Amino acid sequence: MFSMTCRCFIVFAISLLALSPIAFYFKLPLLFYRFDGTYLLIIAHMQKTWASSRLDFVSNPLQGIGGLALPQHVLLDPALWLTAHLSPSAGPVVAMVWYAASLAVAICWLAARLGVSALTATTAAWIGLLIALPYIYTPPGFDFLAGVPSFAWLILIQIAAILLFLDVGRGPAAADAARIAGIVLVYGYQIHEMPHFVPVTLVFVAFFGIVCFVAAESWRERLIKGIAALMLAGLALAVYGRLIYGMYGFAKPTFFWYEFFPVRIGLRDQSFLITHEAKWPAFLIYGLAAVGAVHAGLWGNRVFRVFGWGFLLFVLGELALILLIGETWKGPRPAYVDIFAYPLYCVFAAHVLAVALRRLGAGLSSPRRRTAIALVASGLPWLVLIDAATPPLERPLARNLNPFIWPPAETPVSRLLAADVALRPGAAFRGRVASIAGSDYDPQWVKVPFVNQHNYDGMSLFFSGNDHRMYGLWYYDVPTLLESNQFSSPFFHLVNARLLNAPGTLDIRSYETQSVPNDRVMALLGVRYLISDKRLPGRIPVLEHRFVESRDLFVYSVPDTNVAGYAATQTRRADNAREAIALLADPLVNLRQVAVLTPDEPLVSGPGAPALVETSHSSLVVERGGYRVEATSPGTSLLVLPIEYSHCLRPQLTGATEATPPRLLRVNLTMAGILFTGSVNGRLVLRYGPFSSGCRLADWHDADVLRIGEVREWPAPR
Secondary structure (H helix, E strand, O other), X not given: OHHHHHHHHHHHHHHHHHHHHHHHHOOOOOOOOHHHHHHHHHHHHXXXXXXXOOOOEOXXXXXXXXXXXXXXXXXXXXXXXXXXXXXXXXXXXXXXXXXXXXXXXXXXXHHHHHOOOHHHHHHHXXXXXXXXXXXXXXXXXXXXXXXXXXXXXXXXXXXXXXHHHHOOOOOOHHHHHHHHHHHXXXXXXXXXXXXXXXXXXXXXXXXXXXXXXXXXXXXXXXXXXXXXXXXXXXXXXXXXXXXXXXXXXXXXXXXXXXXXXXXXXXXXXXXXXXXXXXXXXXXXXXXXXXXXXXXXXXXXXXXXXXXXXXXXXXXXXXXXXXXXXXXXXXXXXXHHHHHHHHHHHHHHHHHHHHHXXXXXXXXXXXXXXXXXXXXHHHHHHHHHHHHHHOOHHHOOOHHHHOOOOOOXXXXXXXXXXXXXXXXOOOEEOOOEEEEOOOOOOOHHHOOOHHHHHHHHHHHHHHHHOOOOOOHHHHOOOOOEOOEEOOOOOHHHHHHHHHHOOOOOOOEOOOEXXXXXOOHHHHHHOOEEEEEEOOOOXXXXXXXXXXXXXXXXXXXXXXXXXXXXXXXXXXXXXXXXXXXXXXXXXXXXXXXXXXXXXXXXXXXXXXXXXXXXXXXXXXXXXXXXXXXXXXXEEEEEEEEEEEEEOOOOEEEEEEEOOOOOOOEEEEEOXXXXXXXXXXXXXXXXXXXXXXXXXXXHHHHHHHHHXXXXXXXXXXXXXX
């Protein structure tokens, strides 16, 4: 029996590892499907250049005003590390092979532990791979894992944690200790790699942890499992609790939930297998899995029975939750939790197919016959190579469905911007780019600028190969005021939403976009170039780029950009965020000279505060994880930097005298200012991680004190 099982898995592994690189190679350049997949590639590309070697999260100078980067160490994912260090053609292929192998291991390991045969396990793995990954373009089942294949690695981590916990209490103490240590290692690794996804994965792991508890063979085993679960939960809360709490608490959904574009959730959003984007093979697997789970629950071994009923209860619970919150929910759809149950769908679907074959009389008793069937089962997937006959970009509508090709093309616009403002570690900051192009591309989405701009970018990519807004600029190290990060600062969101978007604009959780020109505020925030799809009155573009007749792109310069710091000589006090926004919006307030301060800075604007003067010199250099600042002044100066303030931004500054050391403070709600006398020199280093999480809670406290969530209205025009 062992020999047959071993042979079956060996045949499967050889076939999988031989077929996958060939099939994926013929799908270039359309691997990492659509925008989400391309975003993974660009994040890896950016972190290779800008992430520090520490496990803390640092600033991202290519997005927004240099605040906290997306809290995801993508380079801890072996596949994404490879995409960053291999060529743009080899990297995605190798990465996709890694993800295919990860998903196959998760499915086969689960199937083997639930007690199904090796042939059924490998069949389940082939089902899971072929309907979800791009062996055929587009995947015949559903697109999610083809677009975000890193979830295959996450799925393996969750399955590993559950199966290790399933065996806790079933062996000697040393074995239990090793299994608990394994859970600590795999889940600790995930928390460091993707801490922002921990609350989502914990729903799945906690539920099936309870299933493992029910599947225990004795009360002694349950007692050991219970103690282990309490130890693991206590350790996670002690080490990572404040990190996750601050990450989710100090984010714009906490304060500006009322501005989000409402997304209605329906029953089909329970699983990616049945969403409106899914196709009939995915529907079939969904139905077969339900039947297979019932069969396993009635006639399987003990563990298989408990997991069968547990799986059905999990699915029904998700559907019930959608019925309860579907009309009011503004967060991610439940399918993001359900995707971790994907190996269970595959195993139960393959199980019911095996049962059906046995009842139809397909003899599987002979070892030789089972080996032959295993060979045939591993050979049939090679038929996907028939799909390699047509090059991807020559397929009908391929670029229409997926204009986000990799790598983004170089265009006259990207060349100009890269030459003038591209960043390099250790080089001076030279300004950012803001794009308002496409804000009214489709009248029905004019209240949701990012949706309009995203649709417009598809057109731009179709004709030029570059979106000229996000990854098409980041790839060439061009910083943008646009930020893609669901954990961006709510202070930055408030300034951006109220001053660079039209009144009543609806927001998208993960993006900070701009839709109206405002040179005064954009210059303050470090914008040097503005991109528009229209001619702006009274202005001459520095570059015009035509996609096709009647579709043009115009690049305008923004005068007097804040690239090395504005030296404010006056201050205005705001008691709360509403007053601060009103001052920043007032065209009579010269933001080149005036800094808006909040009440906690009496030494700057209160009685006895020193007179502020212009600096003699200032410079701002961008480094990995922070910035280097140097400035001189004939007196006391307040240098307003084009970077985001946070308590996580650690000042390592020296001044002219020890009596008046430089001070870092919040200016203009969201910007970092340095108050110094004579001179200042040093670094500003942003750090946020498991052992430096209190700083984000301090930012949250500032937001509460200034009541930023109460600024629901846009400032009145003057």
